[in-house]
Amino acid sequence: MAFRFALVVLATIAAASALPAALDPVIAKLDPEGLRYGYIRDDDGVPHLVDSWVKASDLARNARYNPDTDNEYHLYTRSNPLISQPIVEGNSQTLASSNFSPNKRTIILIHGFLGDILSGFNSVLVPAFLLAGDVNVVVVDWGAGAHWGLNGISSGRTVGRFIQWINTQTGASLSNYHVLGYSVGAHQAGIVGRTLLGQVSYITAMDPADRWLSSQAIQASDAIYTEVIHTNIGNIGMEQPRGDVDIYPNGGVGMPGCATALCDHYRSYFYVGESVATGGFTATQCNNLAEAKAQSCSGPNTIKMGGLLPKTGTTGIYSLSTNASPPFSQG
Structure with a gap:
């Protein structure tokens, strides 16, 4: 069956209700033209049965998620690259006794649907950033709410307040922050x-x-410089440009070496990890989205996709080609 990502964004994990239907009314049918149930895969590729009909019990479950208390924040640095130091907002001792340095760049990583601290997204990007620079890497674990895409809104606001708290406590500046998100986490x-x-x-x-x-949805004005990388347009990922710079590797779909939409989706963070750790990925400017999809872009400008530092002031649509296996960059 066709992959319906609306289920990822809005549906809860399907489960047999303990309540009679009359006591658990359907609130909305999020995919009224499609099948009620379908399988989707989480950040690690594990399939889950989801229900596109939102019931009263689903809303109750959603209400139980409180990102202010349920979100967890794990700090990694070159002094603790393998074992995280948990930081608890409001507990200044956890921050003061950690390896957090306000003078270093701070990387915030936000996983996607049904993810957690152990997601492949984090496993790729944490070591990549620590290899690339002496930085603070903070993994946001919002797994307690990641079964419901809309929780990304409340979680994102909470993460923003967490950053404000860190800056108040330490004197760190927003000019030193790099926030990265994958899939639903990209919007967060x-x-x-x-x-x-x-x-x-x-x-x-x-x-x-x-x-x-x-x-x-993610938009250019969310940061001084916002870069969006599209690897599975027309299926799991968004097709339309959303950032200051939008890059469409291999035309935005059908990544070399991939046979599934999920593999295409994953490649976005593998590409970013490699770009941070080793560079590469020269992208060519396109006149429009159609050129990017057709991989017929001819400039006049080029940029490096991803990387450790922002390309502030750069705008436009870009495309590039990748290899089928690591190293993915062709230069």
């Missing part, structure tokens, strides 16, 4: 930036999930 990265009034220096959105509520 935008909410974080919006909460911080667009003053974060750099947001990287990796294949942002399609069919997100349009008013809450």
Whole structure:
């Protein structure tokens, strides 16, 4: 069956209700023209049965998620690259006794649907950033709410307040922050930036999930510089440009070496990890989206996709080709 990513964004994990139907009424049918149930895969590729009909019990479950208390924040640095130091907002001792340095760049990583601290997204990007620079890497674990895409909105606002708290405690500056999100987490990265009034220096959105509520989707103004990388357009990921710079590797779909949409989706964070750790990925400017999809772009400008530092002031649509296996960059 066709992959319906609206289920990822809005549906809860399907489960047999303990309540009679009359006591658990259907509130909305999020995919009224499609099948009620379908399988989708989480950040690690595990399939889950989801229900596109939202019931009263689903809303109750959603209400139980409180990002202020349920979100967890794990700090990694070159002094603790393998074992995280948990930081608890409001507990200044956890921050003061950690290896967090306000003078270093701070990387905020936000996983996607049904992810957690152990997601492949984090496993790729944490070591990549620590290899590339002496930085603070903070993994946001919003797994307690990641079964419901809309929780990304409340979680993003909470993460924004968490950053404000860190800066108040330490004197760190938003000019040193890089917020990265994958899939549904890409939109949450935008909410974080919006909460911080667009003053974060750099947001990287990796294949942002399609069919997100349009008013809450990632947008260029969420950061001083917002870069969006599209690897599975027309299926899991959004097709339309959303950032200051939008890059469509291999035309935005059908990544070399991939046979599934999910593999395409994953490649977004593998590409970013490699770009941070080793560079490469020269992208050529396109006149429009059609050129990017056709891989017929001819300039006049080129940029490096991803990377450790923002390309502030750069705008436009870009495309590039990749290899089928690591190293993915062709230069």
